[in-house]
Amino acid sequence: MDGKYLLSTSDPDLSAEDVALGYKNLLETEHGFRDLKSTIARRPVFDRLEPRIRAHVLLCRLALLLIRVAERRTGMP
Numbered sequence: 001m002d003g004k005y006l007l008s009t010s011d012p013d014l015s016a017e018d019v020a021l022g023y024k025n026l027l028e029t030e031h032g033f034r035d036l037k038s039t040i041a042r043r044p045v046f047d048r049l050e051p052r053i054r055a056h057v058l059l060c061r062l063a064l065l066l067i068r069v070a071e072r073r074t075g076m077p
Contacts, residue, residue, distance in 0.1 A: 005023075007023055009022075033060070033064070035064075
């Protein structure tokens with residue numbers, strides 16, 4: 001509630017800054033996937049073969065990257 005977070009990790013070699021950055025990137029990634037799902041509004045995909053699953057994940061990542069590049073260049077979310 002006060003804007004403070006308690007972060008934990010199992011890797012004792014990471015600095016506090018690295019742990020915080022990792023969690024920040026994780027949150028941005030989760031928000032990105034949520035945005036991607038709502039923006040594209042596709043039906044559920046049930047891939048069973050590993051090559052198709054990998055291709056699907058790659059396409060989603062490329063689409064998210066394209067969205068982020070467009071947001072940064074236009075300055076609009």
